[in-house]
Amino acid sequence: MEEKPAKKRFIQIVKQLHDLIAEQNIQEGQKLPSERVLSEQLQVGRSSVREALRSLELLGLIETRHGGGTYLASMKQHQFVEIVGSFILQDEQSIADVHATRQMHEKEAIRIICQSPVFCALPIWKSFFVKLELGESLKREDILRECIVISGNRLSLKIWLQLLAFSDKLLATDITAEEKREVKTLLASMQMGYSQEALDAYENWMVIIK
Incomplete structure (x- = not known):
């Protein structure tokens, strides 16, 4: 499958997390989709998804539990990333x-x-x-x-x-x-x-x- 630029991959994953929270009512501490599922939804390689998720984890948006998957962290921190992303997207x-x-x-x-x-x-x-x-x-x-x-x-x-x-x-x-x-x-x-x-x-x- 064709890879998109890293900037777009990162933004798409942030948007996907936003959609999952809104549509599936995912609460803080609840599990997010696996790398495989995100890879299929975003049409990018799993290595690209893994890299983007690592960045999100360092930002404090998500947390990875050994052997237990990836979980949603603080919504306040999520809002920070969404605001910055929207700023860039709206004003090149x-x-x-x-x-x-x-x-x-x-x-x-x-x-x-x-x-x-x-x-x-x-x-x-x-x-x-x-x-x-x-x-x-x-x-x-x-x-x-x-x-x-x-x-x-x-x-x-x-x-x-x-x-x-x-x-x-x-x-x-x-x-x-x-x-x-x-x-x-x-x-x-x-x-x-x-x-x-x-x-x-x-x-x-x-x-x-x-």
Whole structure:
């Protein structure tokens, strides 16, 4: 079956959850359809459904119980995602605001990392750097997601993941040869705790990939 862009997959699954809640009167704590059922309803592969559900779980919309399936979480959090999704769907020009807001979270995460000797010393930065040196595949979102996660702000992570869903075409791509210099400077600066240098490299990187 033909796969749809990641942005559309994510939005469709959010809409499907909304429909299930409204039509079947699913309450908080009740079980949602399986990956197989969602895959059939949305006409996308199960791996795509699984990826989208993982994002929804990180947002706090659903919860997975080991061996027991997926369950609806807080309706208040569901409303947050629906509002943001509707905003994007109704006003395509606002995508620039999405990128700007996402970048605010990314820059703050970089600042936090540079201010922490523990975060700076994490081996993940060297691992990313080596991958770039060896010419291995590395997606833009992999580095940015790691920055947000390591910064330790769970609310920022939830917001960033939602914004990422509307930035998939920009960030789900491998880092190009043109970007490598700035990305390696970013990684090296974070390892040394050089906040301004890291932020400058990040800004230059964002200019390249616009």
